[in-house]
Amino acid sequence: MPQGNRPFSCEGSVAARILPDGRISDFGFFVSAPPSAQVFASDIPEDKSLALEYSPLDPRAWSVLLASRILHVRQLEIQAAPLREPHSAGVEAGLLPDVRIRDDSGRLVSDDWRHLSRAIEQRFGDDDRHPVLYPERLKREIDELDRIIDNDLIDGLFSIIYATSQPGDDSLGQHDRDFLHGAQTHAVLRRVFYARLGWLDDVLSRRRYLLGDDLTDADLHLFGVLLTLDIGYRSAFPAPDAAIVDYPNLWEYAKRIYAIEGLVNNDERIAIGLLPDEHGLYAEPWGPVAFTETVESIAAAWRSTNPQITGNS
Template identity: 30%
Template sequence: MAIEDKFGKVATSEDAHEVSETGAFVRQDNYFITPFGSGEGELPVEAGRYRLIWTPLCPWATRQIIALKLLGLEDVISVGTVSPVRTENGWEFSLDEGNVDPVLKIRYLPEIYAATDPDYEGRATVPTVVDLKTRKVVNNDYHHLTNYWETVWKPFHKQNAPDLYPEHLRKEIDELNVILFHEINNGVYKAGFAKSQAEYEKAYDVLFQRLDWLEERLSKSRYLFGDQITDSDIRLYVTLARFDTAYYFAFKTNRNRLSEFENLWNYAKDLYSIPAFKEATDFNSIKKGYLLGNHAHNPYGILPLGPDVSIWDEPHNRKEKFKAK
């Protein structure tokens, strides 16, 4: 999300080496990437051992919460929430009593990163998974976290939990997820954080070409892989949920709004009607984070009144359109 140094201080994209010589936004790599599993050197899968830190602002973090809710892991993985508006000291637990996370006993997320690795120079990011036994950050790999919840954490899934990462589709899901990340999820950031007109226009064109492609794909099936929700749907949804509320304005991705795509819009409303998606979607936090945050260029802190998010509760046409014959 926003840029900060090892001490949580706000820095420019250039200082964080996240802008190329041509002015393109280049997101930093994840640092804590040890996988969950039963193999040597892997993070043990144990109920009650880990705490997931998120903010409803962040799409990478929100998809973790959606997955936990769909799979029934909410009582297995504890959750801490930071404010959607970052301070100059980094992500803050200002929503908690005393501005301190009740479990980790810290005020700012960078504190646990510094305690884990004093030499870490990247951003303290969400999602972050903390091992409560060692009080160290063990994973911030948003590329693969949902896959771990969907697979090696299966012994803790609720009865009749959906199979979000079916084995026969994994290769196709992985391939689509790469496209979704580079051209959609991170694509909006490439446009919004570009430091040159040429890089902005390049990212803008790629983004809308891919949205047009997805619009066509979703004219033929209810979800991205037929009639079942998969990991890919979670990944696409979190960007769609932020599009009209934030990206259209803040990141200048304004060729057209999500609500102007027939299939993508009804698809997004279809997913939003599912409690796990709706409960993890906080439009007010999204608006505050993007439009009042440190990259918003909003010196007077004026929060727009629109858009009207009540339209997300309006009926969608997906069930009827793809009614089983």
């Protein structure tokens, strides 16, 4: 918030800048680093043990993580990976590890996070035994929603975080520099981000999930954003900005998925800060949880959601 005539600084919590490799385009948007190995279902071996490397702090990781759990892919060992050291000196927050699958020889199968969940479904899904996350009749709609979520929400979220540290002109004072070179871009990117959330909240006012009564791959992509925003990345947003708890349909939807038994494990809840560790302490990997005017504690609101639902509910 502006203090008198002093312009708003968009500088957020340093710890909130837990980011992947990527770059900023000429238009100011974050662009994820291209995958080293794109993925097709036929590229995923069915006769080898596989390992999924990911961070629970990463909104990109949750689609393939949830797909593998919903489909009970026994060949896939799930391995949480630590943050990597940043490339630049003086940057305090670490880099997110790549979301990638390796085979039992250590060979990279794919790090194509945008498409891994669909490839997992196509390779290991069985219509007779498992829920279908990427059905033929909905492929076009799922592809369209995945592109929107990946570009406008996931990469859009990372764009906002990058904009909090826009360097600017050294001849200006710090607050002027933040305002002129960071806050304007920051505000525009936040409007795009919140416009998409508002649109999805309206979609969910008429449906249980994005495309009807059953989970699809698009829901898995969206859930990662909702889970990591409120108690994580939002600490880099101005305090008056909305949280997921401010969108009634998105909030009920997020809690519904979060409550499905077996989709989010206790180690991940501890890493994110939703359960205490063995010492009774709650992790704050993104820094202190952001304030919101609508609930006393965002983290407590998430913690109150208990995993009691089973199956594809």
